Amino acid sequence: MVVIARRLAGHLARGVVMILVVATISFFIVRSIPGDPVAANVQKLVQQGMDQQAAEQATRVLYGFQPKGSLWEQYTQYMSGLLRFDLGQSITHAGAPVTQVLGEAAKWTVLPVLVGTLLSFLVGILMGVYAAIKRSGKLGDVLAISGSLLHGIPQYVLGLLLSAVFATLIPILPGDGPVDILFEPGFNAGYIGSLAQHAVLPVLTYALASYGGWILAMKSSVVTVLGDDFILAAELRGMKRSIIFRYIARNAILPLFTILALSLGLLLGGAVFIERIFNYPGLGLLLLDSITMRDYALMGGAFLLITVSIIVANILADLFYSAIDPRVRSGEEVSS
Amino acid sequence: MAQQAPGVRIDGLTVVYKTPAGELPAVRDITLTLEPGTITGIVGESGSGKSTMALSLLNAVQPPGRISAGSVEIDGLGDVVGLKGEDLRKARGKHIGYVFQAAQNSLNPLKTVGKQLLDLGRSHGVEDLRGLVREAKELLGRMGLDGARVLDSHQHELSGGMRQRVGIMLALVLNAHLVVLDEPTTALDMITQANILKIVREVHAERGLTTLVITHDIGVVAEVADRLAVMYGGRLVEQGPTREVLGSPRHPYTRGLIQAIPRLVGDIDEARALPGRPPTLATVPKQGCVFRERCALRMDVCDTVDPLPQADQGADGSRVVACHAVTANVKEHA
Amino acid sequence: MSVLLESSSTSAAMRRNFWAGVWRVMKRKPSRMVGAVLVLGFVFMGVFGPMFYPAQLPLDPTRITAPPSWEHWLGTDDQGRDVIALVVTGSRYVLLAALVTAVITVVVGTGIGLFSGFKRGRWDNVLMRLTDMKLTIPGLPLLLVLSTVWKFSSAIQMGLVLGLLGWGGVARAVRSQTLSLRERGFIEAARGLGLPTRHIVGKELLPSMAPYIAMNMLIAVTGGVYAQVGLFFLGVLPYESNNWGQMLNTAVFRSGALQVPSALGFLIGPLLAILLLTLAIVLVVDAMDEIFNPRLREE
Amino acid sequence: ACSGGSTNSSGGSGGGGGLFTTIDVLKPGLDASGPANPWAPKGNSFLGYNAMKLGWIKNHLTDPNQFYPGIAASWEIAPDNSSITLHIQPNAKWSDGKPVTADDVKLSLGLASTTGSTAFAVTPGAAGVASDVQVVDQKTVKVSQDMKNPSMKFARGIMDNWVVPAHVWNSLLPADFWDKLKAARETGADADKAREEILAIGQKVLAFAPPKDVSAGPFTLERVNPGEALLVKNKNFYNAANVAPAQVKLLNYNGNEQIWNYLSAGKLDQAGFTAMPSDIMTRIKNAPGSNVIRGFSPVAVGMAFNQSKKPYDNVHVRRGLAYLIDRDQVTKVASPEGGTPALTTSGIHQKPAQEWIGSELASLNPYKHDVAKAEEEFKAAGLKKTGGKWTLADGSPWKVSMRAPATFSDWISAEENIKSQLIAGGVDAEVVTVADYPVYLEELDAGKYDVGFWLMALGPAPYDIFQRLYGAANGWTNVAGKVAHSAPGKGGNWMGSAEEIDVEGVGKINPGELTAKLNAATPEQAKPIMAQLAKTANQDLPAIQLWDYVNTQFTNTSRFTGWPEQDSDLLRLNAGVWIQLGLIKAKQ
Amino acid sequence: MITGTGVVKTFKQRGKVLGAREVRALRGVDFAIPKGGAASFIGESGCGKTTLGRIIAGLETYDEGEIAIDGVSMSPLKQKQRQPHFRKIQMIHQDPYSALNPTRTVHQTLFAPLSLRAGQTGRSRSWVEERAAEVLSLVGLDPGTVLSRYPHQLSGGMRQRVVIARALTVDPEMLVADEAVSMIDVSLRLGILALLKDLRERLGVSVLFITHDVATARYIGDDGELYVIYRGQVVERGAVDTVIADPVHPYTQSLLSAIPVLHGLEQPGEQPVTPLESLDESQADEGCLFARRCPFRGERCESERPLLQLTQGVPQEHACFYPERRSVIARPMSEV
Ligand SMILES: Nc1ncnc2c1ncn2[C@@H]1O[C@H](COP(=O)(O)OP(=O)(O)OP(=O)(O)O)[C@@H](O)[C@H]1O
Ligand SMILES: Nc1ncnc2c1ncn2[C@@H]1O[C@H](COP(=O)(O)OP(=O)(O)OP(=O)(O)O)[C@@H](O)[C@H]1O
Numbered sequence A: 001m002v003v004i005a006r007r008l009a010g011h012l013a014r015g016v017v018m019i020l021v022v023a024t025i026s027f028f029i030v031r032s033i034p035g036d037p038v039a040a041n042v043q044k045l046v047q048q049g050m051d052q053q054a055a056e057q058a059t060r061v062l063y064g065f066q067p068k069g070s071l072w073e074q075y076t077q078y079m080s081g082l083l084r085f086d087l088g089q090s091i092t093h094a095g096a097p098v099t100q101v102l103g104e105a106a107k108w109t110v111l112p113v114l115v116g117t118l119l120s121f122l123v124g125i126l127m128g129v130y131a132a133i134k135r136s137g138k139l140g141d142v143l144a145i146s147g148s149l150l151h152g153i154p155q156y157v158l159g160l161l162l163s164a165v166f167a168t169l170i171p172i173l174p175g176d177g178p179v180d181i182l183f184e185p186g187f188n189a190g191y192i193g194s195l196a197q198h199a200v201l202p203v204l205t206y207a208l209a210s211y212g213g214w215i216l217a218m219k220s221s222v223v224t225v226l227g228d229d230f231i232l233a234a235e236l237r238g239m240k241r242s243i244i245f246r247y248i249a250r251n252a253i254l255p256l257f258t259i260l261a262l263s264l265g266l267l268l269g270g271a272v273f274i275e276r277i278f279n280y281p282g283l284g285l286l287l288l289d290s291i292t293m294r295d296y297a298l299m300g301g302a303f304l305l306i307t308v309s310i311i312v313a314n315i316l317a318d319l320f321y322s323a324i325d326p327r328v329r330s331g332e333e334v335s336s
Numbered sequence B: 001m002a003q004q005a006p007g008v009r010i011d012g013l014t015v016v017y018k019t020p021a022g023e024l025p026a027v028r029d030i031t032l033t034l035e036p037g038t039i040t041g042i043v044g045e046s047g048s049g050k051s052t053m054a055l056s057l058l059n060a061v062q063p064p065g066r067i068s069a070g071s072v073e074i075d076g077l078g079d080v081v082g083l084k085g086e087d088l089r090k091a092r093g094k095h096i097g098y099v100f101q102a103a104q105n106s107l108n109p110l111k112t113v114g115k116q117l118l119d120l121g122r123s124h125g126v127e128d129l130r131g132l133v134r135e136a137k138e139l140l141g142r143m144g145l146d147g148a149r150v151l152d153s154h155q156h157e158l159s160g161g162m163r164q165r166v167g168i169m170l171a172l173v174l175n176a177h178l179v180v181l182d183e184p185t186t187a188l189d190m191i192t193q194a195n196i197l198k199i200v201r202e203v204h205a206e207r208g209l210t211t212l213v214i215t216h217d218i219g220v221v222a223e224v225a226d227r228l229a230v231m232y233g234g235r236l237v238e239q240g241p242t243r244e245v246l247g248s249p250r251h252p253y254t255r256g257l258i259q260a261i262p263r264l265v266g267d268i269d270e271a272r273a274l275p276g277r278p279p280t281l282a283t284v285p286k287q288g289c290v291f292r293e294r295c296a297l298r299m300d301v302c303d304t305v306d307p308l309p310q311a312d313q314g315a316d317g318s319r320v321v322a323c324h325a326v327t328a329n330v331k332e333h334a
Numbered sequence C: 001m002s003v004l005l006e007s008s009s010t011s012a013a014m015r016r017n018f019w020a021g022v023w024r025v026m027k028r029k030p031s032r033m034v035g036a037v038l039v040l041g042f043v044f045m046g047v048f049g050p051m052f053y054p055a056q057l058p059l060d061p062t063r064i065t066a067p068p069s070w071e072h073w074l075g076t077d078d079q080g081r082d083v084i085a086l087v088v089t090g091s092r093y094v095l096l097a098a099l100v101t102a103v104i105t106v107v108v109g110t111g112i113g114l115f116s117g118f119k120r121g122r123w124d125n126v127l128m129r130l131t132d133m134k135l136t137i138p139g140l141p142l143l144l145v146l147s148t149v150w151k152f153s154s155a156i157q158m159g160l161v162l163g164l165l166g167w168g169g170v171a172r173a174v175r176s177q178t179l180s181l182r183e184r185g186f187i188e189a190a191r192g193l194g195l196p197t198r199h200i201v202g203k204e205l206l207p208s209m210a211p212y213i214a215m216n217m218l219i220a221v222t223g224g225v226y227a228q229v230g231l232f233f234l235g236v237l238p239y240e241s242n243n244w245g246q247m248l249n250t251a252v253f254r255s256g257a258l259q260v261p262s263a264l265g266f267l268i269g270p271l272l273a274i275l276l277l278t279l280a281i282v283l284v285v286d287a288m289d290e291i292f293n294p295r296l297r298e299e
Numbered sequence D: 001a002c003s004g005g006s007t008n009s010s011g012g013s014g015g016g017g018g019l020f021t022t023i024d025v026l027k028p029g030l031d032a033s034g035p036a037n038p039w040a041p042k043g044n045s046f047l048g049y050n051a052m053k054l055g056w057i058k059n060h061l062t063d064p065n066q067f068y069p070g071i072a073a074s075w076e077i078a079p080d081n082s083s084i085t086l087h088i089q090p091n092a093k094w095s096d097g098k099p100v101t102a103d104d105v106k107l108s109l110g111l112a113s114t115t116g117s118t119a120f121a122v123t124p125g126a127a128g129v130a131s132d133v134q135v136v137d138q139k140t141v142k143v144s145q146d147m148k149n150p151s152m153k154f155a156r157g158i159m160d161n162w163v164v165p166a167h168v169w170n171s172l173l174p175a176d177f178w179d180k181l182k183a184a185r186e187t188g189a190d191a192d193k194a195r196e197e198i199l200a201i202g203q204k205v206l207a208f209a210p211p212k213d214v215s216a217g218p219f220t221l222e223r224v225n226p227g228e229a230l231l232v233k234n235k236n237f238y239n240a241a242n243v244a245p246a247q248v249k250l251l252n253y254n255g256n257e258q259i260w261n262y263l264s265a266g267k268l269d270q271a272g273f274t275a276m277p278s279d280i281m282t283r284i285k286n287a288p289g290s291n292v293i294r295g296f297s298p299v300a301v302g303m304a305f306n307q308s309k310k311p312y313d314n315v316h317v318r319r320g321l322a323y324l325i326d327r328d329q330v331t332k333v334a335s336p337e338g339g340t341p342a343l344t345t346s347g348i349h350q351k352p353a354q355e356w357i358g359s360e361l362a363s364l365n366p367y368k369h370d371v372a373k374a375e376e377e378f379k380a381a382g383l384k385k386t387g388g389k390w391t392l393a394d395g396s397p398w399k400v401s402m403r404a405p406a407t408f409s410d411w412i413s414a415e416e417n418i419k420s421q422l423i424a425g426g427v428d429a430e431v432v433t434v435a436d437y438p439v440y441l442e443e444l445d446a447g448k449y450d451v452g453f454w455l456m457a458l459g460p461a462p463y464d465i466f467q468r469l470y471g472a473a474n475g476w477t478n479v480a481g482k483v484a485h486s487a488p489g490k491g492g493n494w495m496g497s498a499e500e501i502d503v504e505g506v507g508k509i510n511p512g513e514l515t516a517k518l519n520a521a522t523p524e525q526a527k528p529i530m531a532q533l534a535k536t537a538n539q540d541l542p543a544i545q546l547w548d549y550v551n552t553q554f555t556n557t558s559r560f561t562g563w564p565e566q567d568s569d570l571l572r573l574n575a576g577v578w579i580q581l582g583l584i585k586a587k588q
Numbered sequence E: 001m002i003t004g005t006g007v008v009k010t011f012k013q014r015g016k017v018l019g020a021r022e023v024r025a026l027r028g029v030d031f032a033i034p035k036g037g038a039a040s041f042i043g044e045s046g047c048g049k050t051t052l053g054r055i056i057a058g059l060e061t062y063d064e065g066e067i068a069i070d071g072v073s074m075s076p077l078k079q080k081q082r083q084p085h086f087r088k089i090q091m092i093h094q095d096p097y098s099a100l101n102p103t104r105t106v107h108q109t110l111f112a113p114l115s116l117r118a119g120q121t122g123r124s125r126s127w128v129e130e131r132a133a134e135v136l137s138l139v140g141l142d143p144g145t146v147l148s149r150y151p152h153q154l155s156g157g158m159r160q161r162v163v164i165a166r167a168l169t170v171d172p173e174m175l176v177a178d179e180a181v182s183m184i185d186v187s188l189r190l191g192i193l194a195l196l197k198d199l200r201e202r203l204g205v206s207v208l209f210i211t212h213d214v215a216t217a218r219y220i221g222d223d224g225e226l227y228v229i230y231r232g233q234v235v236e237r238g239a240v241d242t243v244i245a246d247p248v249h250p251y252t253q254s255l256l257s258a259i260p261v262l263h264g265l266e267q268p269g270e271q272p273v274t275p276l277e278s279l280d281e282s283q284a285d286e287g288c289l290f291a292r293r294c295p296f297r298g299e300r301c302e303s304e305r306p307l308l309q310l311t312q313g314v315p316q317e318h319a320c321f322y323p324e325r326r327s328v329i330a331r332p333m334s335e336v
């Protein structure tokens, strides 16, 4: 327990440093973006029929939500805000706290990503075991190659293909938006059903995008474990197949937890594509919007949130890992 | 099935491995009898086929290898080569205990020894799991370990010597009377090795086992075995009672091997290395004597004809040698 | 210091051996041949493809986003240009940028990994923290943010930025390889003999890792393609008249390829190119895996 | 709802006139947490539905001061434009039952001045600004214009303002607000401070979230989720009897392709214009009940030159290019549904051009596609043609480098097409895009581009029309009615026309000053000026007018009828206004 | 001549998040290896033999104490300055498989250090060729057949010879052979041992031989010294044959009695000493380090640490309060 606590403390310390660094980086990147959002806003208003001067004034009010002062002052202000979980105000949302806007969007990213990951994790692991066992046969080959292929194909290609096939050519599933409005939000069959229906394609894309990785990782992990002496030893002791299978599975899955965290990162990164294709109002879309709108605070916030969730996922995966690996639990360093 | 030390008769055993160059024999036409209640030692250099033979005793040669000919008759089990599926699985562990070459890593790193013991019990339909644990503790205690603590430990919490002892415990706990130990002391230091060998000897005697010890270290065999068999290039070149074989080796390889042992006392110039190098699966001659390349007594016939094992009966049991030169010599004398 | 030539006869024999091994591995599974041919095809397409077409692709304003036909196998784009011609001529930018990405990824990654694993100690700590950070920060969002700062005005620049963002994984892997090779006696022996670091890294470490690096390079190529095509697809990069990602963007967001089947060819073109490239590289990596794996290569 | 998902019929809860489904093209990305605040950019106040203005601007070709009644049932504009008196709808009530009063209006105008509004600009000396808001009685408000720098658009600036309930928004304006506003219009330190304070109030206004939507419009906001916003009928609306739909669903969208989807599935009862390819248009037209209404949209797009750069300083080069580019083809490729090729370059949208300059229009050079004439012009400019390619006079290569923001796909299409045409005509060309509109504007302003696309002819007010060509972007600034000119490359002057231009048949004129005059000119006074400026633009070609936008509205007759006619003056307003005016009827 | 006095090495095991564990690998070791002489270190696994060997070969730093090479003290020197001195001492690794680079031929392996030297001393390329052939002949390999081979084309014994040949390229004054024969096939071991002895005699290189098999120590040369090491401390030190025949420290006696008896050839010793407990590094450090396992321990052993010294009537140095000769080793039948 002490070891785990220490590990946790170490991770947290490193995580916090990481977050601060990322926050700093994003702060400066975001502020070095060229372009004049004020002029763009003015032009937009002018096109909508507003007078030049009025447009300028309106824009000035809107962009008043941007922090003022020297870059350094802004930075210290931003960092001290960060400690209070205050990420500033969003311009496009007329001064709404960035944290609130992010909170709205986060659920539309986190849930599908989690469901998709879980789904592909389960299926991928099973198929990975199968591919490992049949690795010298045709089927194993096909599984492995298709796994590599799926692992290799970028998410947007998968998303586009799925959307083209299931939402356009054979329109059996909704391909944009997260839910149908006419259902009263809440715990009722219609609303939940609509949510689920709309989530199918994005979740499927997330799942397919990570599935290949699982198959490959699980396969190689199983192959490694199969080569471990203790499996042969168990066989030579006449252990039941089912028990040996459990040994293999548990030992093979263990290293996958690290990959789980990494894949979460990958998926969260890919959310931009999937959400754009399926018009899912999650963090990715928010980030994209904030970039085109030059909503600096929101942009930095979205970027930070995505990164932080990856850091947290890493920590969780590691803790989970240490909870089930006795070697780590007792403080022994496990290589690989 | 409460049986006592079973006898084992290996007859014409050949094991081949599939390689890009075709199927090559790692063990070729070996005939060997393990008398009930004895400790037999097999020595041979790396790659001579020792482990392969040991695995054949459990019909557990791993792909791409397979037993291509011969039989392994074990009292109370019959021909193991013919066993399949559940029968084979049940025989392993319950009838034949196997202590793994790399016993260091023969335990599941994620489970405690005790849990693995229970898994073993369940696999073999042991009803009285408490009894099994008691038995295991007793065995461990017998080997100088604190049974309760060991059963609660994970592999990484045990030292090499302790792991090896746990391996022996797991091989014996189901009351197997035939035990195969593949390199039981490799990678252990001298003092631990001495302890393990002592344990092997004592347990063997106490439980009335038939034991097969496989090693590349003649010293180990000399220390524990009643009978000694020498393997070279997948062939059994000589076997007989340990003292006799060590005291008066007949096969030129055995002689060379014994001569090559560094000695603690005596004239150091007596010892010398064997010229040449041991064969590998690919370089072992396909026909004729496998040792001829390094043999001082090489004759023309060695190139073409496999020397047949010739047996004679000595005071402590039979001695077998497979060498044209030795046979010829004997004939000459006769 | 005099540099001596290495015994040429042995390396020649070795090379012959190697190619025989390669051939055997390729022959074992025909799919690998397909992969190799596809990779060569893409290289050819990138190098010579654009030469088959006029610098300014002919366009036909009467046939905008036309469905596939005999004349235009995958239809036409929103300007009435042939989709296949676009894919072919667009490949140069994409592949060049991907190549630059891969080279930088591998060079920087290997450099940092080697340095870190070789020097160990404080430098290692610092560099690995840096690498960890790079690996934790999700690449795509970072690219999105960066795309507003940088102007990716040429394929080389594009590759440069992608490469500078992508070296983390390679560095980590190379470092762990270096660390494990360091433990091997031959590196220590070389140091004991007083051989210069240049020799140790260049002659002892790198050749041992070469296959691994080559594989990483191939994978980095696909990574480079995906990232830039993705960015163009999202439309966060300046419009590039001839680029797979731009085609996807225009097809989906402007020509309604997901709405009207007639424009589907416009979408399929670049998608197919990406799929084939992925397939090709997956198959080749599969073959390389076997070629360079001494366990599998051993006869 | 999405393809494959449930359609309108699944709503069921509608009853009565049923459910009206539409989309607000100006608001991509509905924000479920957005407030019902018409000033908030992501707010959930929808023009005409739950957000009311004093009046609704008619889509008139030339007169900016034509309105449909909104909160104001009627109005009187003083003949000299010095004031406007508003009469509030006698029956107007807020959805919570309270009547709409003059105080509401006054407060709303106050709020407008904090957030930026044409008639309530806080810039000293701004044109057409209200000097005083006077509550005449509970249903009448009089607003006077500051006649120091009057504008023809004063009435429009007043009518085009949101009205929100004072009993909800009261707390935002401090008691001394109106004094502050007065102070802010002056110059000096006190004024600066006042402006700062007003700015701060403005921010509060933008961020203000009423606890509940209180609307004087035909609907109130029921709920928003990330996909859609649902509005229900407001029984207290003054014209409730004539409001047909019981519910309005406003769909969210993030990209135009989503709107295409909705439309081709026949899901939208009405939608504003979004750019789309012809294939999609065909599909949409084929959807059951689908109906397209087109009308005037006072915007044109032009290819503008930076005359500080060679060879664009030479008018013959500009003319040559105008001859070389086939505008029909450009329009067909770039904006097949949203525009008509410009007949000529006059700086005015072709429809109102007829009204403004009449027969003069015919005398303008149409710059019909004509390669021979282009060659002539190039020769006149001293360009050389070698090896089929035009080079500069000194033999150095010439490449027309056109810029566009990457996000404006129709502009890029157009430039791509122009590029092909130019190359075919022997002029090397390229299209360079920049990340997005903000960067584009910044760099354009900095004079970094040779050629860029520029929106022009933003009517209907004449001043606004020519302000695009002869305003700030071309060096002329109009501060407090005084015109100043800054040299090319300075003060935002990226077009770089000469300050005085000798126009054939007119003589030397200063187009900037002429333009400034339009601000306060009556239509009759404006006409001759417009003609002069049109001629100038036509001859001097600071920009080549490529196409004039068309306002296209999509409607669907399956569920509702009563849609506006083609070219109706209702067209630039959205369906919310049509509904509240009682035009839309449920289909029987 | 290499001498060491009071060499101490403590490893801090890192990798743990917080707090580090210390491993006291060497606790003040004295040694002296004369030019052309031989010394053997024996001891159990983990007692610090390799560490000491690596320190002597300059591959590891030491924390305290002093090492002098040919009278030059190493302690005040910087890492770079030490290098030329340590180059005189070459390490022969235990594992000939990993000690050679699999991607380089014997030719390349030998040429690198040789051409470096040729470059430094201005010798010609032909010298390099000659010298390569020479060192190969020295280790008993035929240059013609071996030079062009890759390591995997050589047997274990040949590989170990190549490793030695490589060490000889720099004309070392001393070879540190760490378990140089333990991974070589039994039948070939003596060959390597004979080679080392031969090199001593012919080239005058001194040899530091690290082994756990005491018998092999005799084959390096009978003039050698034997150091028995226990938990980082030298517990007995003397001429090889003396120590083997008349061990006085109980630990040495344990080690020697643990050597398997070749029944049939040998007679077991009369007073074998075998401790049952295994080595426990984490055990307390007070008193004699061996006390816990020692069957002959007295009260004094528990509280006081015996130091290496000569006592009356004992020919070799030892660190034991109660030194006593015991006949533990097996004797050949012929002698009995
Ligand atoms: N899976 C395999 N595939 C191919 N050849 C194999 C395989 N396993 C063993 N061999 C070969 O079979 C021969 C005998 O191997 P085996 O493991 O039985 O030797 P051993 O005597 O136990 O050697 P060691 O002392 O190294 O354990 C060797 O030449 C080996 O290379
Ligand atoms: N690099 C290192 N980091 C931490 N501890 C180390 C390191 N090297 C050695 N040790 C520890 O120092 C002690 C002595 O190790 P050393 O390798 O010198 O023993 P040895 O006598 O050579 O053992 P063996 O016979 O197993 O080779 C051991 O406890 C070992 O775990």
Ligand SMILES: [Mg+2]
Pocket: B050, B051, B052, B101, B183
């Ligand atoms: Mg073996």
Ligand SMILES: [Mg+2]
Pocket: E049, E050, E051, E178
């Ligand atoms: Mg060691």
Ligand code: NI
Pocket: A151, A213
């Ligand atoms: Ni991966």
